[in-house]
Amino acid sequence: MKSYKRDGNNRIVYSKDMKLIELIDADYELLSILLRLDIQLPFGDVSVEEMCRRYDMSPTLFLMICQVYACADFEPDVESLQTSDLRHIISYLRASHRFYLESMLPSIAEGVERVLESCDAKQSAILRRFYESYAEEVRAHLHYEESVIFPHVESLLNGSAAKKNMSDYMAHHTDICDKVDDIKSIVIKYLPESCPTHVRCDLLFNLFRMRDDLSKHTLIELKLLTPMVIAEERRLQQ
Structure with missing residues (x-):
């Protein structure tokens, strides 16, 4: 892998002058960001700045999102947005x-269904119940954001002051990052030996990825979205 410039904490320094291929080479997990932003392959030797111009996005924001995913201790500077x-x-x-x-x-x-093929009826019922409860909590969490938080932000951006503020909404917003722990414990500790290890590991990889991605999602909400919305609320109240 190519050697990249690093800061005093030995973290790769991402810049708008980097080629997009270099960004992905530095951390291939960032591919999921491109997928969500609907950035199309191939992108040749285009730089981050050129890509952002093409997709009408701030390079500062794009790089900040990348750093949230790439650096565990990254603290976003919302003042630059x-x-x-x-x-x-x-x-x-x-x-x-x-x-x-x-x-x-x-x-x-x-x-989960592949794992259940090796379980008896009681084990299957327990694992399926935990999964369905987890999936329902995730859906409810996302629905709250879609139906309450995002419309509030869009209303502010359209110049409308709201009766409630962002702090009120976030106070009622649950954290689901650790809800997956019960399922992991069942898969690792309690399922029968007849359940193949590779089948368990496939499920565990996806569970860990979901947990980690949701934690980044939450960080973007808490460290980027919320302080920026609170600042906009204060501006409209002046």
Whole structure:
């Protein structure tokens, strides 16, 4: 792999001058961001800045989202963003919702069914109940964002002040990142030996990916979306 410039904490320095292929080479997990932003392959030797111009997106915001995923201890600087970036943040979060509902949850459901082929009726009922409860919590969490939080943000961007503020909405917003732990424990500790290890691992990989991605999703909401919305609320109240 190519050697990339790093900061004092040994983290790769992402810049708008990097070629998009270099960005992906530095961390292939960032491919999922391109997928959600509907950035089409092939993109040749285009730079991050050129790609963002082509897709009408702020390079600063794009790189900030990339760093949220690539750097565990990254602290976004929202002061460097513009109010107009809020629409792109909402668009990205909505794309993530579709990714969870149309790709990740179905993959987990398929993995659960494969695991259940080796289980007796009692074990199957327990695991299926835990999965269905988890999937329902994820759907409810995403629905709350789609039906309450995002419309609130869009209303603000259209210049309308709301009766409630972002802090009120987020106070009633549950954290689902750790809800997957019960399923993981069952798969790792309690299923019969007749359940093949590779089948369990396939399911576990998807469960870990879902948990980690949801944690990044939550970080974007808490560290980017929420402070920017609160600032816009204050501006409209002046």
